[in-house]
């Protein structure tokens with residue numbers, strides 16, 4: 001079988017440069033199951049369906065890249081293997097029906113809205129999870145940033161990372177490309193993302209669009225410290241932002257500004273662990289997906305875990321006390337007491353529709369746009 005140029009290049013890079021030191025294997029249950037990256041690259045045979053499907057059990061978290069002493073990126077190889085499998089029609093999409101439906105709704109006419117006021121060159125991009133689980137706080141964050149950027153617009157849409165990570169390259173490029181073109185054509189130069197994954201996608205594929213995170217704005221807020229000196233929390237860095245030290249710093253600044261002490265876990269920042277939600281692995285292997293959270297649970301030493309990804313908060317929240325930094329910022333005491341209401345599906349869908357309605361009422365726009373019905 002003929003391989004794509006990108007996959008061939010990745011296989012040959014890993015094959016030539018990997019020194020089989022096993023540092024990545026020690027950290028990752030997927031690699032412990034399937035072997036060292038060099039061996040996987042050398043044995044990859046696109047004629048064997050079983051080889052191609054194995055890559056769907058990798059969380060695409062890039063911890064292997066972070067620990068690798070020779071600077072190679074096995075995660076990128078596994079993503080290309082996924083793309084190869086999709087090109088050959090291998091993947092069983094029934095397994096991903098739930099998550100792909102979620103994504104399709106995110107880019108549908110009903111859920112999308114682009115509201116750009118006059119002279120708007122910067123938009124808030126809250127993603128899918130935050131507006132569904134925390135609609136009031138999504139508006140509160142928007143209003144907070146509006147104080148600094150009076151012509152701030154908002155884009156309710158999905159970055160389509162789910163398809164990206166499932167190897168549905170063509171679909172992703174088409175869906176994300178349509179959004180990117182619209183933003184560029186309408187003068188948007190900067191996107192401020194709430195979700196780590198959206199940030200990563202804009203950073204990687206946004207071309208001329210500059211991407212920022214909401215956390216630098218929140219960290220700059222003057223906060224009246226609540227007397228939380230006795231409270232200690234720990235911080236889970238989402239793997240999508242493992243190489244973005246400035247955002248990791250901003251989040252720690254927010255926590256410290258609130259008067260809380262931070263007891264760091266051994267694996268943080270570049271060496272952070274996946275929450276289990278990465279790469280849609282949970283739809284194929286609960287064992288591999290849950291293995292990550294098992295380690296985090298051991299390392300959080302009973303402290304409340306603060307994270308800045310709604311997906312991580314939901315995944316880790318099944319086995320330990322976890323809060324989103326947005327909840328901590330707006331409702332510190334209730335969050336620390338574990339008394340915050342976070343909406344779950346199907347209410348999340350209704351919340352997103354209502355949020356769109358509310359935003360349309362409060363924002364004076366010169367450009368108002370929804371995606372076409374079933375555009376892809």
Ligand code: SF4
Nearest residue numbers: 028058059061062064
């Ligand atoms: S990306 Fe994560 S899950 Fe995949 S091989 Fe690397 S460390 Fe393991």
Ligand code: SF4
Nearest residue numbers: 018019021022024068
């Ligand atoms: S850490 Fe790097 S060199 Fe070592 S086994 Fe993994 S990919 Fe190979």
